[in-house]
Amino acid sequence: MTAAILKGVEKHYPHFSLQGIDMSLPVGEIMGLIGPNGAGKSTTIRILMGLVHQDAGDVRVFGHTMPDEQVKAKTQIGYVSEDMRLYGHASLGWHMGFIASIYPGWDQRYAEELLRRFDLKSEQKIKGMSHGQRVKASLLLVLARAPRLLILDEPTTGLDPVARQEVLAALMDALRDEERTILFSSHNTQDVEQLSDSITFIDRGQVIASRDKESFLDSWRRIRLEVPDGIKLPVVAGVETVRASGHISVVTTSNYSDDNAKAYEAGGARVTAVEHMTLEEIFLSNVSASRGRELQ
Amino acid sequence: MNSFMIKKLVAKDWYFNRYIMVAYLVGGFVAMAVMFSGGQSMYTVGSILLVTAIISLACHLVMGTVVQERKMQTLPFIMSLPVSVTDYTVAKLVANLSVYLLPWSLLSGFLITIMSSSIIGSGGAVPIFTLMLVWMFITYMIMLAAALISESEGWTVLAMVVCNTAFTFVFMGLNAIEGVGGELINQPDVVWTDAALLVLAGEVLLIAAILGLIFYCQRRKTDFL
Numbered sequence: 001m002t003a004a005i006l007k008g009v010e011k012h013y014p015h016f017s018l019q020g021i022d023m024s025l026p027v028g029e030i031m032g033l034i035g036p037n038g039a040g041k042s043t044t045i046r047i048l049m050g051l052v053h054q055d056a057g058d059v060r061v062f063g064h065t066m067p068d069e070q071v072k073a074k075t076q077i078g079y080v081s082e083d084m085r086l087y088g089h090a091s092l093g094w095h096m097g098f099i100a101s102i103y104p105g106w107d108q109r110y111a112e113e114l115l116r117r118f119d120l121k122s123e124q125k126i127k128g129m130s131h132g133q134r135v136k137a138s139l140l141l142v143l144a145r146a147p148r149l150l151i152l153d154e155p156t157t158g159l160d161p162v163a164r165q166e167v168l169a170a171l172m173d174a175l176r177d178e179e180r181t182i183l184f185s186s187h188n189t190q191d192v193e194q195l196s197d198s199i200t201f202i203d204r205g206q207v208i209a210s211r212d213k214e215s216f217l218d219s220w221r222r223i224r225l226e227v228p229d230g231i232k233l234p235v236v237a238g239v240e241t242v243r244a245s246g247h248i249s250v251v252t253t254s255n256y257s258d259d260n261a262k263a264y265e266a267g268g269a270r271v272t273a274v275e276h277m278t279l280e281e282i283f284l285s286n287v288s289a290s291r292g293r294e295l296q
Numbered sequence: 297m298n299s300f301m302i303k304k305l306v307a308k309d310w311y312f313n314r315y316i317m318v319a320y321l322v323g324g325f326v327a328m329a330v331m332f333s334g335g336q337s338m339y340t341v342g343s344i345l346l347v348t349a350i351i352s353l354a355c356h357l358v359m360g361t362v363v364q365e366r367k368m369q370t371l372p373f374i375m376s377l378p379v380s381v382t383d384y385t386v387a388k389l390v391a392n393l394s395v396y397l398l399p400w401s402l403l404s405g406f407l408i409t410i411m412s413s414s415i416i417g418s419g420g421a422v423p424i425f426t427l428m429l430v431w432m433f434i435t436y437m438i439m440l441a442a443a444l445i446s447e448s449e450g451w452t453v454l455a456m457v458v459c460n461t462a463f464t465f466v467f468m469g470l471n472a473i474e475g476v477g478g479e480l481i482n483q484p485d486v487v488w489t490d491a492a493l494l495v496l497a498g499e500v501l502l503i504a505a506i507l508g509l510i511f512y513c514q515r516r517k518t519d520f521l
Contacts (some may be wrong), residue, residue, distance in 0.1 A: 046521055049383040051375055053518035071298050071378045087312070102304060102377060136371075253360035 001027045002060075002183035003149050004048055011043055011059030018043055018205045021057065025181055027148075032192030032213075033185040034283055035202035041185040042081070045153045045201065048183070058214065061149065075103075078142030083151035089128035092120060092137050096144070100248060103145040104165055108140045111144035120165060143174055150174065156191050165230075168194060189280040199279070201286045205256030208290040209254075220282045221256035224273040225249045225264055234258050234267040240289040250284045252277070302387045309361050309391035317395050320353040325405040332410060346403065347432070347463070350397065354397060354436035355456055358393055362443035363452050364376045367439055372521055385444065385514045389507070393415045396433075413488050420483030423492040426471055430499045431466050435459035437506045445513040470495065 002024055006190040009021040018040045035041045046052040047059055050070025059066040061073040071220055083181060087096055092115075100106040106146050115122060118136040142150065152171075156164045168191060170285055174180060175195070186192050192199060193213065209216075219238075227249050228234060233242065238255025249269070263269045278286070327349055365371050372480025374384065408426060411418045442455035471477030475491030 046395070046519075049376065051372075051381075051519075051521045055518075067380075071301075071380050071383070074376065077376070079372075081372055083369050084372040086373055087370055089312070098304070098308065102301070149498040190410065 003027045003029075004061045004183070005059070006044070006048065007058045009044070009047060009054045011047060011054050013051065016040070016043075016205060017269045018047075019055075021047075021202075021207055023207065024202060025183060030175060030195055030197045032196030033183060033202060034187065034189055034199060034201045034244065034279075035185075036187060036287065039202045040222075041187075041202055042153055043205075045081070045183070045185060048151065049074070049077065053082060063173060067161055076148040077151060077153045078145060078147030078149070079153075080135070080138045080155050081143055081155045082155065083139060083153075083233055086126045086137060086141075091123050091125050092129075092140075093122035093273060095126070095137070095141055098121060098249040099141050105146050107146060108146050109148075111140060112132055114140040114170065117170065132159050135159060136163065136167060136170075138169060139236065145152040146180075148180060150180060150183045152182065154186050155184075156186060156188060160184055164191070170290040171195060183265065189278070192292050193279040201283055203287045203290055206290070209286050216279065216282055217276065219256055220252065220254055220275075220285070221260075222277055222281070223251045223253065223256075223261060223264065223271060224275070225251065226270040226272055228268060228270075231268040233269060234260065234263050236263050240285050252281075252291075254282075254285075297386060298379060298383045301377065302383055302454075303386035303389065305379065305384070306391040306394070307466070309387070310395060313360065313391075313395050314359065316353070316356055317399055320349050320356070321399040321402060321470065323349040324399060325406070328407060328410070331407075346407070349433050350400060350403065350429075350462070351460060354396060354432070354439060358398055358436070358439045358443050358452060358456075361392055361395075362388060362440065363449050366447055367449060369412065375521060381514055381517060383509065383512075388444060389440070390410070390512065392506050396436055399427070400433060417516045418481075418484070419486035422486045423488055424467075424477050427470055427476065427492065427495055427499065428467055431463070434502055434506070435463070436500060437503055441506050441510050444510055445519060 004023075004025040006021050006023045009018060011018040012155050016038070021040075021044055025043075032046070033041050043052060047054050048061065048066065050067035050073065053067050062076055064070070064073040066073060072157055086092075094103065096111055100108065106180075118133075120133060120140065121187060126137065129137065156167055159167060166216060171182070171184075172195065175182065182195070184195055198210070198212045199216055201208045225233070226247050229246070229249065233249060233251070236253070238253045238260070239251055240254050241252045243250045251264075256274075261274060264271055297379055306454075324346055327345035329342070331339050332343060333342070365374070370429050375389075379387070407429075408422055411422050411425060438459055439452060439455045443452040446452065475489035475494070476495060480487060480489070
């Protein structure tokens, strides 16, 4: 079953366009949406929430057409974004009461457990909280109502390492519910790598790659080569980027197998190392390949 | 429309604005006490204070409930709840109009009742005062429409400046209309002439048009955050 699906979604602004966004989010999956600033992550998420209307394409959340049926869809969505603020003059307790009065599934015991875990006080006013406390308060308000779909738009941006770890730990807890689906956007690949089952890279308004995390990490490699004079590297399938400096060449491939290294050896080059790549390196290579130039 | 969520949002705005409403209501009654404490100068001073209280309430509400919600980034929190743009607009209108109209109605009703009474004997000014009170409500609607439609602090402030500047000119204009102002103001009895009723009807139509414009523009929006 699919929690959310976007098909051929387009949105055009004077200086930015989302083009042909296709994404599918199966129930129970945690998808990380990674992209540089201004890539289109927030616009995609706002379209998914029905807050921005797509110019073209089809968006459905739990079978509800967006944006027309956003009210029904949003009863099952918990949304936290980096630019979301709670009412400064009201206490966290007031917000908890407000949300509890709207969502019948509000779990007061879990809310109190999260209060303790996040070291928050319900009587404290939001305006007196630090950024980290405000993010944790927002997260508490969505987690305690047990939404089927959790959409988090850069929730860890600007958090100190301790608050970030607390937020990630609470999210890991929330993931124990196998029916819960999460879409997690960030430009911090470490956070996404820690949480996600699948990863979608987005750049300049386009999805440039979307696969499950393990497949990304398994198939991408960096191959370091020594290339003697007069030897030209053979064309190997899956090569994304090649950087050469003197006799040293570094090849990144998105479709690694032992045959790749053998092909270079057969072509006269010497393979000095085959390295796994971090998600950040994979992301940068993807963006680089997509833009058709090397990112330094 | 989602009446359950509209009620929740209206209750939320009432909760956040309850002290503001009471403060301006008290301020308005103090202004009226000054108005009728005796003497022409006190009457003028009290009138100015009353007008200031009603206009300030309007500005305070529009800035506090609409402009600040966007500026302080609490709008994404509200729009993450099960509400549509129409639900939000209806809730904002109901909350704003009720918070504004309660003190406005009490102050207006009290003022008109006192003026109409034979003791004060300024019934002739009741029509023009009523028309000006309704005009103040219209300026509030214009400011609210500017805030909701433009979503911009700049345009809202501009609407406030234009509306508040227009106040004196509207009063002068109404006063120049035969059957509304002029010598009629000095009469002891309340006289609703055809001219005064026509202006009142025009004001009511203008309020309806502003409401229609708000819903028309809000429905056409494709980006709400």
